[in-house]
Amino acid sequence: MIKAxxxxxxxxxxxxxxxxxxxxxxxxxxxxxxxxxxxANIAVFLGIILITLIFGRIYCLIICPLGILQDIISIKKRxxxxxPRKPLxxxxxxxxxxxxxxxxxxxxPLAVLLDPYSAYGRIASQLLGPVYKWANNLFAYFAESAxxxxxxxxxxxxxxxxxxxxxxxxxxxxxxSAWKSGRGYCNTICPAGAFLGLLSKFSVIKPxxxxxxxxxxxxxxxxxxxACIDTTRAEIDYLRCxxxxxxxxxxxxxxxxxxxxxxxxxxxxxxxxxxxxxVGTTLLASGFATRAAANQFDGGLAKLEDKKAPVRTKPIAxxxxxxxxxxxxxxxxxxxxxxxxxNQVLRPGITKAHVSYERGYCRPECVKCSQxxxxxxxxxITTADKSSIQIGTAVWNKELCIITKDKVACDLCARKCPTAxxxxxxxxxxxxxxxxxxxxxxxxxxxxxxxxxxxxxxxxHRVI
Amino acid sequence: MEEISNSMDRRDFIKLVGAxxxxxxxxxxxxxxxxxxxQLEVPTDKMTYRIDPKNGNKVSLxxxxxxxxxRISRAQKESLTEGSDLDQEAVNKLVDYAIAHGVNFFDTxxxxxxxxxxxxxxIALSRHPRDKYxxxxxMSNQGNPSREESLNIYKRSFENLRVDYMDYxxxxxxxxxxxxxxxxxxxxxxxxxxxxxxxxRIRSLGWSFHGDGEFFDYLxxxxxxxxxxxxxxxxxxxxxxxxxxTSVSARHQYEVLAEKNIPAMIMEPLLGGRLAxxxxxxxxxxxQTDPNASAASWAFRFAGSLPNVLxxxxxxxxxxHLQDNIRTYSPxxxxxxxxxAMLNQVAQIVLAPENRNINCTxxxxxxxxxxxxxxxxxxxxxxxxxxxxxxxxxxQDADYRRARRAFLVGQDRKISPIRQANRCTGCxxxxxxxxxxxxxxxEMQRIDKFTETLKIDV
Numbered sequence: 071m072i073k074a075x076x077x078x079x080x081x082x083x084x085x086x087x088x089x090x091x092x093x094x095x096x097x098x099x100x101x102x103x104x105x106x107x108x109x110a111n112i113a114v115f116l117g118i119i120l121i122t123l124i125f126g127r128i129y130c131l132i133i134c135p136l137g138i139l140q141d142i143i144s145i146k147k148r149x150x151x152x153x154p155r156k157p158l159x160x161x162x163x164x165x166x167x168x169x170x171x172x173x174x175x176x177x178x179p180l181a182v183l184l185d186p187y188s189a190y191g192r193i194a195s196q197l198l199g200p201v202y203k204w205a206n207n208l209f210a211y212f213a214e215s216a217x218x219x220x221x222x223x224x225x226x227x228x229x230x231x232x233x234x235x236x237x238x239x240x241x242x243x244x245x246x247s248a249w250k251s252g253r254g255y256c257n258t259i260c261p262a263g264a265f266l267g268l269l270s271k272f273s274v275i276k277p278x279x280x281x282x283x284x285x286x287x288x289x290x291x292x293x294x295x296x297a298c299i300d301t302t303r304a305e306i307d308y309l310r311c312x313x314x315x316x317x318x319x320x321x322x323x324x325x326x327x328x329x330x331x332x333x334x335x336x337x338x339x340x341x342x343x344x345x346x347x348x349v350g351t352t353l354l355a356s357g358f359a360t361r362a363a364a365n366q367f368d369g370g371l372a373k374l375e376d377k378k379a380p381v382r383t384k385p386i387a388x389x390x391x392x393x394x395x396x397x398x399x400x401x402x403x404x405x406x407x408x409x410x411x412x413n414q415v416l417r418p419g420i421t422k423a424h425v426s427y428e429r430g431y432c433r434p435e436c437v438k439c440s441q442x443x444x445x446x447x448x449x450x451i452t453t454a455d456k457s458s459i460q461i462g463t464a465v466w467n468k469e470l471c472i473i474t475k476d477k478v479a480c481d482l483c484a485r486k487c488p489t490a491x492x493x494x495x496x497x498x499x500x501x502x503x504x505x506x507x508x509x510x511x512x513x514x515x516x517x518x519x520x521x522x523x524x525x526x527x528x529x530x531h532r533v534i
Numbered sequence: 535m536e537e538i539s540n541s542m543d544r545r546d547f548i549k550l551v552g553a554x555x556x557x558x559x560x561x562x563x564x565x566x567x568x569x570x571x572x573q574l575e576v577p578t579d580k581m582t583y584r585i586d587p588k589n590g591n592k593v594s595l596x597x598x599x600x601x602x603x604x605r606i607s608r609a610q611k612e613s614l615t616e617g618s619d620l621d622q623e624a625v626n627k628l629v630d631y632a633i634a635h636g637v638n639f640f641d642t643x644x645x646x647x648x649x650x651x652x653x654x655x656x657i658a659l660s661r662h663p664r665d666k667y668x669x670x671x672x673m674s675n676q677g678n679p680s681r682e683e684s685l686n687i688y689k690r691s692f693e694n695l696r697v698d699y700m701d702y703x704x705x706x707x708x709x710x711x712x713x714x715x716x717x718x719x720x721x722x723x724x725x726x727x728x729x730x731x732x733x734x735r736i737r738s739l740g741w742s743f744h745g746d747g748e749f750f751d752y753l754x755x756x757x758x759x760x761x762x763x764x765x766x767x768x769x770x771x772x773x774x775x776x777x778x779x780t781s782v783s784a785r786h787q788y789e790v791l792a793e794k795n796i797p798a799m800i801m802e803p804l805l806g807g808r809l810a811x812x813x814x815x816x817x818x819x820x821x822q823t824d825p826n827a828s829a830a831s832w833a834f835r836f837a838g839s840l841p842n843v844l845x846x847x848x849x850x851x852x853x854x855h856l857q858d859n860i861r862t863y864s865p866x867x868x869x870x871x872x873x874x875a876m877l878n879q880v881a882q883i884v885l886a887p888e889n890r891n892i893n894c895t896x897x898x899x900x901x902x903x904x905x906x907x908x909x910x911x912x913x914x915x916x917x918x919x920x921x922x923x924x925x926x927x928x929x930q931d932a933d934y935r936r937a938r939r940a941f942l943v944g945q946d947r948k949i950s951p952i953r954q955a956n957r958c959t960g961c962x963x964x965x966x967x968x969x970x971x972x973x974x975x976x977e978m979q980r981i982d983k984f985t986e987t988l989k990i991d992v
Contacts, residue, residue, distance in 0.1 A: 214947055219936075222943040367649035369898035370619075374906040374952055430951075435990045476904075478961035485979070486956060516905045516959050 073131075077138040084194035084409050085202040087224055089438050092410060099406055099444040102187040103129060103262045107173055108400040109446030119269060126273040126313035127266045130256050136186035137256055137312070139193070140248035141295070147249060149292040158258050159309075169261035182403045182422070186260050187444075189240050191404035192418075196237035199409065200226050225414065225429075233405070233418035252295030257310040267309040275330050277317055279304045283325035290317035290326060377428035378519040386425040386507060386527035388416060388432065389459045390440035390448040393530040398422060400447035407439035407448060415509070425461075427509035427525065432461075434488050434508070457489070460534050462507025462525040464492070464500050470522035473497060483511035483523050498523060503534055573826065576857045580864035581636030584844050586797055588738060588760045591701070593668060593845050595838050595863045597639035597799065598632055600655045601646045601897065602849030618650035622657060629658035631853060633666060635860045639845045641670040641763075641799075642695070643706060644687050645899075652694035660696040669695055670702035670799075672742065673723060676967070681721040688726075702799075703727065703736040704763060707899075707969055708753070709745015724757075742801065744969035747782025754790055761844060762791055763799040767809060768836045768877045769884060770802075788840060797844035803837040804830055804848065806895030806910075810855075813889045813921045816880045823876050830855070831862040836877055839868040891917040892977050893970045900964040900974060908953040909964060909974060915948050916981050926988060938988050945985065955981040 079095040086092065099105065106114035118129050130137045165184060172181035182188060203226045210221040228234065247254035256263040270276070279290075284304040291299040294317055298310035304325075306317075318326045384394070388407070391397035401422045408416045408423055413430035416423050416439055425432070437456055440448045451459065464483075472480050473496065484492040491504035492511060500523075507525045515521035582595040604624040629640075640659060642651045652671060659667055671691045675684045692698065705724065708714045718724040730736045738760035743750060753759075766784040791798045804810050810830040811817075817829055837846045846863075850856040869877070883889060894913035903909055919925050919941050926937035945954065958978035965974055 219940045219943045222946060368645045368647075368901060370648040370902045371908060371953065372902040372904055372906045433989070435992045472905075472959065472961075476961075478959065478963065480959040480961060482957070482959045485960075514956060516957065 073138045073141065076133055077135055077142070080135040080190070081194050081198065083406060083442070084191055085199055087203070087409060087412065089410050089412070089441075092438075092442050096442060099187070099404075099442065101133060102444055103134075103266070104173075104185040104187055104402060105404070105444030105446075108402065109444060111446075118266070122266050122269045123272060124274045126270045126276050126308075126311065127263070128313060130253075130260075130263055130266060130312045131314055134186050134256075134262070135190040135194075136244065136260075137253065139190060140244060140253055140255060143245050143248040144252050144295070147252075162258055162264050165259060166261045166264040181261075182401075183236075183240075184259060184261050185402045185404075186255070186262055188402040188404035189244070191406060192233060192237040193241050195405040195409050196234050196418075197241065227414075227429075229408070229417045230419065233403075251297055253312055254297075256312060257296055257298070263312075267311075270311060270313070271308040273308070273313075275328060276308060276313065277306060277311065277315060277326050277328045278331075279306060280325045280327065283323050285323060285325075287322065289320045289322060293317060293320040375518040377513075377521065379426050379428055380512075380520055380524040382524070382526055384462075384527040384529065386462045386509075386525060387531070388425055388439050388448055389456045389461050389506075389531065390437070390443075390451040391461075391531065392449065394527055395529070397447050400445045402445055402447075404444070406442045406444065410438040410442050412436060412438065425509075425527075427513040427521075429513075431509035431513035432507075433510075455533075457506070458533050460506045460528060460532050462509075462527045463502050463505045464498075464507070464511050464523050464525055466498050466500060467520075467522050467524070468497070470517045470520055471497065472516050472522070475517070480516065482514055482516060486510045486514050506534070574857075576635060576860050577864040578635050581860070582838070582863050582866040583636075584797075586738070586761070586844055587795055588797070591668060592638075594636055594638045595843070595845060595866055596637050596834075596859050597641055597670075597845035597847040598629070598637055599801070599847040599849035600640055600642035600651045602851045603647055603651060603654055604628070604851050605647075618648065618654070620647055620650050620654045622654055625654050626658045626661065628850065628853060628856060629655075629662075632856060632860075633662055635856075636864065637856075637860070638666060639668045639670065639847075641702075641847050643672040643674050644691055644694075645672075645674040645676070645706070647898075652691055656695040656697075664697065668701040669697060670704065671695065671700060672704040672706035673718075673727065674706040675717055675723075676707070679717040679721060681723060684717075684721060684723045685726070688730075699734060700736050702738045702740065702761065703730075704739075705741040707744055708741055708749075709743065709969075710749050711752070714749070714753075740799070743787065744971075747786065750782055750787060751790070754794070759796060761797045761799055762787075763801055763847075764788065764791070765802040766798070766800045766837055766840075766843075767803050767805055767833055768881050769805065769809070771836075771881070788842065792842040795842075798840075798842055799844050800837045800846040802895050803846050804833050805893075806849075806897065808891055808895070808917060808921075809833040809884075811918060811921055812880065812884050814923050815889070816883045819876060819880055819883070823873065828858050830858055832873075832877060832880075834859055834862045835867065835869050835873075838863060838866045889920065891920060893972055895970060897969060899967045899969055903964055905957060905959050905961065906953050907955070907957050907978070908949050909978075911949045911953075912955050912978070912981060913972075915945050916984075919944065927984075929991070938991070942985070942988055955979075955985060958982065 076098060079098045082091045083095055083099055100109070100111065101114050101118075103115070103118055105111075106118070121128050132138070169181050169184055203224050206221060207223050207226070210223040213219070213221040244255050247258075253263075257267070279299075281304045286301050286304065288301045291297075291301045295314050296310045296312045298307040299305075299317060300307065313328070315328055318328050387394040387397035403418065403422055405418055405423070408418055413433050413436060415425055415427060415430055415432050417426065434457060435453055437451050437453055440451045443449075468474055472478055479496075481494045483498050484494045487505075487510055488508060489504045489506055491501045491506075492498045493501070498511075507528070509525050511523045512521045512525050515523050583592045584595055585591070586593055604621045605619045606621045640655060642655045644652055646652070647654065659669065673684060673687060675687055677683075691700070705718055705727070708718070727736060727739055731739045740759050740761040740763060741753065742763035743753075744765065764784060764787045766788060770784040772783050772785050788798055810828070810833070812829055820827065820829055820832055834846060834848070837843060848855070848859055850859060884891070892913045894910060894917070896910040896914055898910055900909050919937075924937045924940040924944070926934050926941055928934065931937070955978045958975055960975045960979075962975060968974060
């Protein structure tokens with residue numbers, strides 16, 4: 071039930087382009103582990119740790135969308151194959167080791183690929199998103215025939231080949247591993263899984279095998295999604311256990327119980343270890359906190375060439391990102407912002423999202439990306455904040471401007487500038503202290519395919 | 535909160551669709567009322583005809599304006615920026631239907647429908663005997679007024695329309711001395727046309743008018759004309775619309791023509807369809823007078839009731855428009871005094887400042903805009919929203935949120951976002967082409983500001 075809720079909720083977040091769902095379900099993205107770490111969301115981070123220390127890897131089991139996806143894929147599979155005694159433990163911790171530094175420094179491409187939440191986001195928005203939008207457009211078509219305005223048509227367009235390929239490859243890889251070995255991804259690749267696995271070794275409540283009752287029949291191991299039960303020794307490898315509790319149900323002898331420890335000596339030993347661990351995590355958390363601060367005929371339509379992106383010497387980060395560096399460091403490329411951006415300004419790159427104005431500009435009334443970002447790559451802002459945050463400045467190109475090229479009057483950029491930063495004298499004079507880099511001028515500029523005015527990013531956003 | 539109301543809308547919509555389907559299934563089983571079918575009958579032999587005093591031609595009161603031929607479906611429209619986008623099969627059907635129901639006058643121009651109206655009309659008409667229809671086309675040399683190019687235009691019209699004489703030929707869209715002199719006097723084309731009339735290749739020579747009253751009187755007194763094509767409807771009858779440089783009412787033009795016994799042809803009887811869908815207060819008034827009469831039928835009866843009118847041109851895109859108009863004129867029931875008074879009141883409502891439309895008749899003379907705007911569609915959406923009460927101009931209205939959504943969503947549906955009012959560069963190129971003299975860039979900015987206010991108000 072809870073699993074179904076989370077996967078549906080998170081999938082909806084990635085599909086809904088109207089922003090309606092986010093009002094109610096946005097928190098589902100914010101309680102994801104890696105985004106919470108990047109956003110320095112200490113409450114969520116500590117909450118997940120606490121839950122893991124008490125109940126085991128509940129997070130992996132019912133909150134992580136990629137985990138649930140794997141369960142859905144293998145839902146019809148009755149038994150999983152028994153793993154070799156030594157799992158790919160070296161690979162697992164090597165990946166975790168490689169992942170941790172990327173949390174502190176730039177969120178590296180490798181990390182983007184590994185983070186389970188973002189991997190799921192890419193699959194949902196790249197593969198399910200178009201289907202959802204086409205369905206919506208079908209409704210919009212019928213609504214239009216019926217004279218209703220309840221649905222409106224949206225563009226479905228290929229935002230980039232690389233993200234699409236990445237999503238397909240991820241889905242295939244995760245799919246195969248899920249079908250063959252259940253939670254193979256969680257226990258071999260996933261850095262979040264590796265980290266929480268280390269904690270769950272010390273969980274208070276966990277599945278325990280009563281060695282006296284166990285007859286080593288192997289039923290539990292066959293049903294185990296995490297391939298973590300050694301039946302000959304009647305032991306569970308808690309580094310891999312995701313507390314799905316299939317074993318407790320499948321044991322014909324009732325020899326496995328999900329319970330707190332019984333022996334007093336065990337308790338004291340584990341308690342000590344847990345205290346050590348807690349101290350460590352607190353230190354870790356404080357580390358995140360410091361990072362957070364940072365004429366002939368009548369009629370017909372003129373043919374319009376599609377706009378092409380200008381070469382920007384400095385990239386643009388959306389308002390709320392504080393700086394391109396912060397945006398770059400924290401973005402896990404989950405594509406939530408891209409899904410909700412109604413102006414088609416945000417789009418996926420190979421690993422990081424980026425901003426461009428060929429299909430729309432960053433409109434003054436919209437702050438949706440800042441509200442949905444779970445990692446703190448884009449911080450929440452209000453529309454009032456937005457109107458004074460400079461994310462870039464406009465640059466005019468005389469050769470491309472229709473005033474020079476077509477010898478006609480034009481003042482579109484000046485007229486449409488929401489901050490009145492452009493004055494026609496009679497060519498556009500740009501006030502760099504008023505321009506916020508929203509891209510209205512660039513997007514609306516009649517020069518095609520390259521706009522005669524374009525926005526260059528600023529490294530650090532400033533309030534003007 | 536808008537988000538909440540949106541989701542409610544969706545639910546309501548789905549319910550509506552479901553209920554509609556159920557209803558449709560039910561009504562399929564019911565019996566049809568005979569009486570309503572009779573009311574919708576389209577007579578084939580009751581058309582009112584007028585006799586042209588100059589040559590005795592028996593012309594149907596309903597004339598077919600070939601400026602608004604059906605285009606192939608909208609989905610393909612965007613990709614067809616070049617070449618003809620007319621649906622020839624549909625054009626043929628409309629022409630056949632019109633002729634079968636007594637319409638015998640067809641008016642076109644080399645400029646219409648991106649220049650493809652003449653050939654399309656020619657194809658459709660050439661399938662009928664030449665003596666079954668009258669054809670009318672124009673000297674439309676707005677692009678290049680040289681003698682050579684004008685003669686080419688003249689020659690091409692014969693080829694396109696597949697005829698060896700023109701029943702009616704017009705000097706297209708004149709309105710002031712300078713323009714008239716440049717296009718028709720200096721290059722000797724008017725003399726040429728006079729000679730063609732003597733030679734019999736032009737049977738009747740006239741002109742179409744959009745311009746100042748002084749020039750109208752000058753043209754009337756200076757030359758011998760067989761007919762004149764004027765803009766006339768119950769709005770323009772006595773009111774001179776502000777933005778229109780025609781500082782002369784339709785009434786004056788009509789009266790001058792009647793006095794000289796020169797037949798008047800009527801264009802824009804519906805103002806490009808605006809009078810088919812006038813402000814809802816006006817529609818209410820019409821419906822109270824006759825619940826079954828369409829708004830368009832009132833406008834046609836107004837124009838047709840004037841005895842010196844030879845034919846009333848209507849650019850009928852859909853067969854339903856054609857059927858409605860044929861019914862109105864088969865035969866014409868002239869307006870009674872009470873009905874005229876009602877239409878006068880309707881004109882007051884439509885012209886009231888708060889209801890006033892942008893004076894566009896969607897003639898497409900401004901198109902294509904070099905920067906890609908769909909000018910007529912932008913104006914049409916604005917006018918329709920106003921007339922249908924989808925005009926979110928007051929936040930205090932209980933209906934504001936719904937009207938706002940209808941306006942914005944409707945706008946995106948009808949006009950591609952890269953062709954909307956916010957793209958106007960203010961280059962002024964369109965202005966000189968507008969026969970209604972609309973200050974197009976200024977109106978674009980007004981619509982853009984209005985749209986922007988709505989968009990920001992999330």
